[in-house]
Amino acid sequence: NIKFPGCMPVNFSRHNIEEVQRKEENGYFLSEKTDGVRYFMIFTGSSCVLVDRTMKGKQPTPRPGSENENSDPMSPVIPFIKPGAVLDGEVVMHRKLRRPIFIVFDVLALSATQPILHLPFEKRKQYLDRAEFQIPSSSRSVFNKADILNPKIALPLVRKNFVK
Incomplete structure (x- = not known):
């Protein structure tokens, strides 16, 4: 049985405020709870695969009206992301x-040759903030807000906001 290697968020309530305020170094990151x-999300170079907590993979569901039903539903984004990147x-x-x-x-x-899971979250967040999994010569940001309106992209990428 394979354990899901991603970090696991914890709920936060008013009872936790005092503990969070006491932490100076290596403090907590807070974000809005999302229900999803x-x-x-793994990029292979030619496709994109979603892997769930049970370690089962699938392709993102194409958006209705996508131009080419046979292409990868994330094909507009794939050329801008390093093969092997795991989000x-x-x-x-x-x-x-x-x-x-x-x-x-x-x-x-960041790529097939740049795993960073061993780094602390604060450092990985810096890589995320700089989108270092993106191909350096990319002509556009993978977090382009206009992508949310693009029906050709099955799952536009949106960076989570954190406060420390």
Whole structure:
């Protein structure tokens, strides 16, 4: 039985405020709770695979009206991401647009040759903030807000906001 290697968030309530305020170094990161389905998003170079907590993989579901039903549902984004990149996040429904998006809250590998799971979350978050899993010569950001409106992208990438 394989254990899901991603970090696990914990609930936060007013009872935890005092403990969080006491932590100076190596403190906590807080973020809004989202209700979605947890996945790793793995980029192979030619496709994108979602892996759930039971370690089962599947392709993202194509959006209705996608141009080419036979191509990878993430094909508009794949050329901009290093093969072997592994993102940790959740598929959630965008409230206003009523469409699925992928909220990225961690990066476990920048590429097939650059795993970073061994690093502390704070360091991995820096890699995520700089989108270092993106191909350096990319002409666009993988976190382009316009992608949310693009029906050709099955799961636009949205970076999770954290406060420390």
